[in-house]
Amino acid sequence: MIRLLILILFFFSSCLNEKKKGDNLTIIPKPQKMILESGVFSLNNNTGIKFDSLFINELNFLKNIISLDLTGSKNYIVLKQNIFLEDEEYYLNISKNTITIEASNGKGCMHAIQSLRQLFPINYKKNTENLEIQCLEIHDFPRFKWRGMLLDCCRHFMDKDFIKRYIDLLAFHKMNILHLHLTEDQGWRIAIEKYPKLTDIGAWRINKNGEKYGGFYSKDDLIEIIEYAKKQHIEIIPEIELPGHSVAAIASYPYLSCTGDSLEVENDWGVFKDIYCAGNDSVYTFLENVLTEVMEIFPSQYIHIGGDEAPKYRWRECIKCQKRIRDEKLKDEHELQSYFIKRIEKFISKNGKRIIGWDEIIEGGIAPSATIQSWRGIDGGILAAQKNHDVIMSPTSHCYFDYDLQAINLEKVYSFEPIPKGLTEKESKHIIGGECNMWSEHAPQESIDSKVFPRILAMAEVLWSENNKDFKDFQSRVRNHYPKLDLFGVKYGYEKTPIDYDIKIINNNFRVEIFKSYKKMDLKYKIDDNNWQKYTRPIIINKSAIINVKEVNSIRDNPASKEIKLNKHLALGKKINYLTAYDKNYPANGNNSLSNGIFGDLSNFRDGQWQGFFAKDVEVIIDLEEELEFSEIKTSFFQYNLSWIIIPKKIEIMISSNGKDFIIYDQKNFNSNPMQEGKFKKEFKFNKKQSARFIKLIAKNFGKLPEKHPAAGSDCWIFIDEIIIK
Ligand code: ACM
Numbered sequence: 001m002i003r004l005l006i007l008i009l010f011f012f013s014s015c016l017n018e019k020k021k022g023d024n025l026t027i028i029p030k031p032q033k034m035i036l037e038s039g040v041f042s043l044n045n046n047t048g049i050k051f052d053s054l055f056i057n058e059l060n061f062l063k064n065i066i067s068l069d070l071t072g073s074k075n076y077i078v079l080k081q082n083i084f085l086e087d088e089e090y091y092l093n094i095s096k097n098t099i100t101i102e103a104s105n106g107k108g109c110m111h112a113i114q115s116l117r118q119l120f121p122i123n124y125k126k127n128t129e130n131l132e133i134q135c136l137e138i139h140d141f142p143r144f145k146w147r148g149m150l151l152d153c154c155r156h157f158m159d160k161d162f163i164k165r166y167i168d169l170l171a172f173h174k175m176n177i178l179h180l181h182l183t184e185d186q187g188w189r190i191a192i193e194k195y196p197k198l199t200d201i202g203a204w205r206i207n208k209n210g211e212k213y214g215g216f217y218s219k220d221d222l223i224e225i226i227e228y229a230k231k232q233h234i235e236i237i238p239e240i241e242l243p244g245h246s247v248a249a250i251a252s253y254p255y256l257s258c259t260g261d262s263l264e265v266e267n268d269w270g271v272f273k274d275i276y277c278a279g280n281d282s283v284y285t286f287l288e289n290v291l292t293e294v295m296e297i298f299p300s301q302y303i304h305i306g307g308d309e310a311p312k313y314r315w316r317e318c319i320k321c322q323k324r325i326r327d328e329k330l331k332d333e334h335e336l337q338s339y340f341i342k343r344i345e346k347f348i349s350k351n352g353k354r355i356i357g358w359d360e361i362i363e364g365g366i367a368p369s370a371t372i373q374s375w376r377g378i379d380g381g382i383l384a385a386q387k388n389h390d391v392i393m394s395p396t397s398h399c400y401f402d403y404d405l406q407a408i409n410l411e412k413v414y415s416f417e418p419i420p421k422g423l424t425e426k427e428s429k430h431i432i433g434g435e436c437n438m439w440s441e442h443a444p445q446e447s448i449d450s451k452v453f454p455r456i457l458a459m460a461e462v463l464w465s466e467n468n469k470d471f472k473d474f475q476s477r478v479r480n481h482y483p484k485l486d487l488f489g490v491k492y493g494y495e496k497t498p499i500d501y502d503i504k505i506i507n508n509n510f511r512v513e514i515f516k517s518y519k520k521m522d523l524k525y526k527i528d529d530n531n532w533q534k535y536t537r538p539i540i541i542n543k544s545a546i547i548n549v550k551e552v553n554s555i556r557d558n559p560a561s562k563e564i565k566l567n568k569h570l571a572l573g574k575k576i577n578y579l580t581a582y583d584k585n586y587p588a589n590g591n592n593s594l595s596n597g598i599f600g601d602l603s604n605f606r607d608g609q610w611q612g613f614f615a616k617d618v619e620v621i622i623d624l625e626e627e628l629e630f631s632e633i634k635t636s637f638f639q640y641n642l643s644w645i646i647i648p649k650k651i652e653i654m655i656s657s658n659g660k661d662f663i664i665y666d667q668k669n670f671n672s673n674p675m676q677e678g679k680f681k682k683e684f685k686f687n688k689k690q691s692a693r694f695i696k697l698i699a700k701n702f703g704k705l706p707e708k709h710p711a712a713g714s715d716c717w718i719f720i721d722e723i724i725i726k
């Protein structure tokens, strides 16, 4: 019996030891194969180096991170070339006396060093006298060759040191592509010798608060960044957007547009109708001169030429563009865009390089050697792969790190599968990898870390590891990884919405349950102006109120908080019958959203409360469950014309006692103006005393966007909020 107890105790204590020892033995992205062995290697002043001269750059990198000159002779690190290994593949073998790295080239060697670095003790600091590293064996190689991240340094400028820090972080996680979005409506960020106004004028905007904002990279800055990246085997891909997103260039040189009118560098976010004129040969000369300088600076094989979101409104009105359509026997403005892209592609190909474009460049005919970056879902990528074009997958559903955690959390990113179902093996080979996109409209430099981390860890693993489908295992490795990110000073954000909530209506009371994103999080809440109290269980409340929730004792710089506004009214919690269906991408909280007592945010239509309907009316029936008397019905709609969300042109309300025979209660027309800018909410209110059980609300869609709108001819959205009955 005693022996059995001892055995059990021994078993448990060895499990604990294993766990403790294993805490830092977590590498992200997960290696294809890793076998733990017993013992440790002691890295210290007694450690020496043996290396093949091909790896001198990697050796210097290693020396720099460990601050040792590696002149000892007690144990050794060996960097050895193995010509039989593939590009990027490596072996890392850590035994008590030797750390052996084998790779066929510097890339593989660098990956091995980054894995080694992730195995350093958790409390590792530069100048630590002795680093004990667990003995183990790794054989590793990437699933995809394109493992990228886009930084939008146009909407918000990112300084040179910030970019270099991101290069370090990408390399640490075995990502290999940094895609720099360098030109935009709101700022041109690359100095071009031939066109100095691009940075004298185009790099600066006057923000809405009157402040002059901007910045740019000189040629020397860019060369410095490229060299820095090269040492860690990161390739920088420049993006020069055309024909759209070009207001900053047009503001610098007005002859580039169809109208020639002078414009300001944009200070709003969205899609704008002034784009490069496709009928004017001097535009192509300008772009070829710009691209020539870009190709001189950037050694990358690829140049990204954008191609997304180019409204055709100006081209339809422009004599030169229309002449080009006739002369080139093109069918319409989409074929004109294709002509534009193909002409640029020809120029870039002639210079020995290849283009990448966003999936819009498929429309109207795809340029012969183009690689497609699929962002509007995966369909563009599928089509391109079927046509034998290479594809980089970055659908908004999983890869847009400017979206909030409500839309894309860590688990969602981890579930990303870059190869769509249904492709043949040959077509699948055209999916060369993926990219996460960090657009910066709402993300100044200092906030980027909190959006990118930890989500990029999931992206890195999706793109590198073959065996990446166990989220729980990944999540536990992420938790072990935070101290390693601390060493880089990363201000990581949350894995999912830090404070989330669920509202149930029970016996006409609100039951508000608060969810926290991790177990140890402490939450306090207050109702209206009452005192803060610790949150321990769901809050039951029977009136309209504002509940504020906040995180206390946070390990992050910006503790989480949430405001929940509860509105009590007669339709609260009542069933809504949908005669037209809401869009699957904007379902809010599904069928309960319009009667859950919660208003949508004033400025954010993605807050999970606004329900979206595309290209159709909203038609719903609310069942009050019994005949009730009321004197007010109201609801609100969102408008953001640059996202094609337009207030409905008419609201009709009907009532019924049996759910079949409806009579008109009231109706209102509204002069919706799709040209009205900004984001705002408009309330429709009807006051008339009546009684009924069923209330039908019809909101009429504005219809097609008018000629003046940048997206003329497109259908509109309706976004609707709570329907309140009093
Ligand atoms: C994009 O997000 N417009 C590529």
Ligand code: ZN
Residues within 6 Å of the ligand: 257, 258, 276, 277, 278, 279, 280, 314, 315, 318, 319, 320, 321
């Ligand atoms: Zn034109």
